[in-house]
Amino acid sequence: MAILNDADATYLREQLATLLTKQVRIRLFTEPATGLYVPGRPTCETCADAEALMNEVADLSDRIYLEIVDVSAHPDLAREAGVALIPTMAVDDGADSGVRFVGLPDGYEFSSFVETLVAAGSEAGHGLSDESLARLESLTTEVEIKTFVTPT
Amino acid sequence: MTAHRLALASPHIRSVSIEAQEYPQVAAAYAVSAVPKMVVNDRVAFLGALPEEAFVDAVLSAVDQGASGDGASQSSGDGGQSPGSQSLE
Numbered sequence: 001m002a003i004l005n006d007a008d009a010t011y012l013r014e015q016l017a018t019l020l021t022k023q024v025r026i027r028l029f030t031e032p033a034t035g036l037y038v039p040g041r042p043t044c045e046t047c048a049d050a051e052a053l054m055n056e057v058a059d060l061s062d063r064i065y066l067e068i069v070d071v072s073a074h075p076d077l078a079r080e081a082g083v084a085l086i087p088t089m090a091v092d093d094g095a096d097s098g099v100r101f102v103g104l105p106d107g108y109e110f111s112s113f114v115e116t117l118v119a120a121g122s123e124a125g126h127g128l129s130d131e132s133l134a135r136l137e138s139l140t141t142e143v144e145i146k147t148f149v150t151p152t
Numbered sequence: 153m154t155a156h157r158l159a160l161a162s163p164h165i166r167s168v169s170i171e172a173q174e175y176p177q178v179a180a181a182y183a184v185s186a187v188p189k190m191v192v193n194d195r196v197a198f199l200g201a202l203p204e205e206a207f208v209d210a211v212l213s214a215v216d217q218g219a220s221g222d223g224a225s226q227s228s229g230d231g232g233q234s235p236g237s238q239s240l241e
Binding site (some may be wrong): 099120125130132142145149 | 156157161164167169173174182189190191193194196205208211232238240
């Protein structure tokens with residue numbers, strides 16, 4: 001059963017066809033559902049939904065491509081990408097931009113997710129003002145911003 | 153999301169958004185009681201959906217505070233509900 005309803009999918013497909021001008025990569029760090037219950041090992045409750053949703057998103061545009069990284073099979077790739085929790089989605093244009101979504105981007109967060117795809121893959125890009133860009137250029141240290149969000 | 157835009161714009165910035173309800177233990181570790189809550193370099197926090205200029209102010213200010221701090225955890229603007237933030241209770 002699809003997660004996105006038909007009307008939403010159609011609307012998004014049209015929007016993305018207009019707005020995306022370059023390739024956007026979604027790397028989904030996840031764990032496949034094995035159907036086995038292993039006592040003491042935490043299961044990723046939203047990984048299956050995240051995979052299904054990301055597959056639907058990738059289907060919305062030829063410019064979106066999805067790479068699924070199984071963190072149990074490739075812990076090195078997860079470590080390199082700084083991924084500790086799953087599901088995590090990394091969004092960029094092919095080169096890591098440091099953008100991560102941790103947890104299923106549900107409800108309101110889904111529109112944030114789509115906006116970020118567009119920001120990564122459009123001419124308008126990040127949309128920051130020249131002033132903001134100039135101020136950010138003064139940064140010499142590495143900055144990590146964690147943003148806690150909720151679907152409602 | 154502004155934080156993600158900053159990460160796309162700057163090679164020095166990384167941005168991670170975290171679903172607080174899906175990871176309640178992580179949210180608790182960062183004392184998240186209202187969203188959105190931004191935490192910069194695990195040291196300085198600010199609340200609420202700020203407009204771009206104020207957001208950049210907050211991030212740069214957090215970096216300044218972190219760089220000159222003694223390494224202990226600090227929280228700014230975290231005491232009460234900010235306009236533009238939503239309680240999780």
